[in-house]
């Protein structure tokens with residue numbers, strides 16, 4: 316058996332062309348969506364990610380607003396740019412690229428963001444709205460994973476999902492999406508304190524591997540036919556991406572997201588979706604009648 320591919324690259328391309336049409340409709344109403352990014356420091360990986368997001372914007376017609384600060388920037392310097400993006404009407408959504416340099420209070424920076432412009436869906440107010448089942452921008456990676464499963468007709472309703480990793484961006488938040496009535500999955504959140512990880516994984520119809528631990532998930536952990544999503548991004552000595560899922564899992568799984576080419580492009584597509592949706596909400600709120 317060889318797993319079918321959960322093709323994030325192709326699916327993200329399809330979503331981007333749908334978003335381009337929505338951006339056209341907004342422009343016809345005189346609204347130009349704009350994505351802001353704040354990048355602090357000169358980490359090469361972060362620079363690449365941010366550049367990728369602006370390339371995506373150009374493809375769907377979203378304007379780009381790029382702010383950069385040196386790695387020596389103070390808490391106050393960073394907060395000043397956040398205030399500026401909050402106040403800039405051309406910026407309809409933005410992200411603060413993470414991680415911020417050592418010594419910066421990241422949560423204080425994120426809390427200062429206008430929740431209505433939070434393109435990552437990670438502002439405490441928006442995470443709270445998700446808990447309360449109120450409309451809000453959704454965390455991009457979890458939302459991208461669900462969209463990737465949906466568009467490949469992988470059954471989520473009633474599925475047992477094992478999530479590995481308790482990071483804020485994926486592990487802690489994806490269960491909130493998957494257990495909504497609309498998704499209706501049963502979720503087990505596994506982490507380094509989980510006593511028998513293999514047993515939890517073998518019960519799962521869907522495995523979300525977001526631990527950041529290279530090749531943690533082995534073929535013997537996976538129920539035959541299960542859908543496996545490889546979210547982890549580590550790098551080997553040559554700089555090549557190594558995921559959380561061992562390549563031999565493809566012989567057991569029914570569905571497998573490649574890495575790269577799986578969850579990463581979907582994350583970026585959902586970021587654009589949040590920007591377009593925020594601009595649509597603002598246009599609705601601002602229109603008369």
Ligand SMILES: Nc1nc(=O)c2c([nH]1)NC[C@@H]1CN(c3ccc(C(=O)N[C@@H](CCC(=O)O)C(=O)O)cc3)C=[N+]21
Pocket residue numbers: 364410411412413414435455548556574575576577578579580581582583
């Ligand atoms: N505020 C904030 N929001 C984020 O969403 C955020 C962040 N900070 N900090 C870093 C992580 C990482 N992340 C990725 C997104 C897309 C790919 C992606 O598209 N990767 C390509 C490959 C890229 C390559 O080859 O290096 C792929 O998987 O095919 C990767 C990683 C978003 N992050």
